Amino acid sequence: MTATIxxxxxxxxxxxxxxxxxxxxxxxxxxxxxxDLIVKTPGVVGGRARINNTRLAVWLLIGWIQLGWTDEDLLxxxxxxxxxxxxxxxxxYAINQEEIDQxxxxxxxx
Numbered sequence: 001m002t003a004t005i006x007x008x009x010x011x012x013x014x015x016x017x018x019x020x021x022x023x024x025x026x027x028x029x030x031x032x033x034x035x036d037l038i039v040k041t042p043g044v045v046g047g048r049a050r051i052n053n054t055r056l057a058v059w060l061l062i063g064w065i066q067l068g069w070t071d072e073d074l075l076x077x078x079x080x081x082x083x084x085x086x087x088x089x090x091x092x093y094a095i096n097q098e099e100i101d102q103x104x105x106x107x108x109x110x
Contacts, residue, residue, distance in 0.1 A: 028094055037088035048103050049092060051085045059103035061089045066104075 012023055039052045049058040056078060064074060071086050093100050 025095060028091070037085055038092045049096070049100070051081070051089065054080055056081070057103070058089050058092050059100050059107060061086070062093050062100050063104050063107070065090075 012020060015023065037052055038049050038058060040047055040049050044050065045055055045057045050056055051058070051061075061074060061078075061081075064077075069077070071083065074086055075081050075083070
């Protein structure tokens with residue numbers, strides 16, 4: 001198995017930078033698929049990504065993180081959060097940064 005991983009890494013190193021970034025995005029999505037914790041439902045928080053069974057939008061929590069909130073701050077501020085849901089929010093953002101940044105920008109403009 002390790003030989004296969006090493007071979008894959010050597011091949012990835014030969015890719016152009018933009019293809020390396022796409023490969024990383026896809027691998028991150030494969031490993032950190034938060035689909036069971038992060039959902040989109042029409043009519044709930046504007047159809048934007050949110051933590052399942054809550055109205056806590058991913059953009060809201062990422063906005064707090066960007067302002068310097070720690071995981072502990074989020075857990076204290078939003079008692080319904082769990083460490084797993086925060087990890088799912090961060091994983092979703094890593095995969096869908098452009099979408100969430102747009103959601104933040106739209107909220108800031110409102």
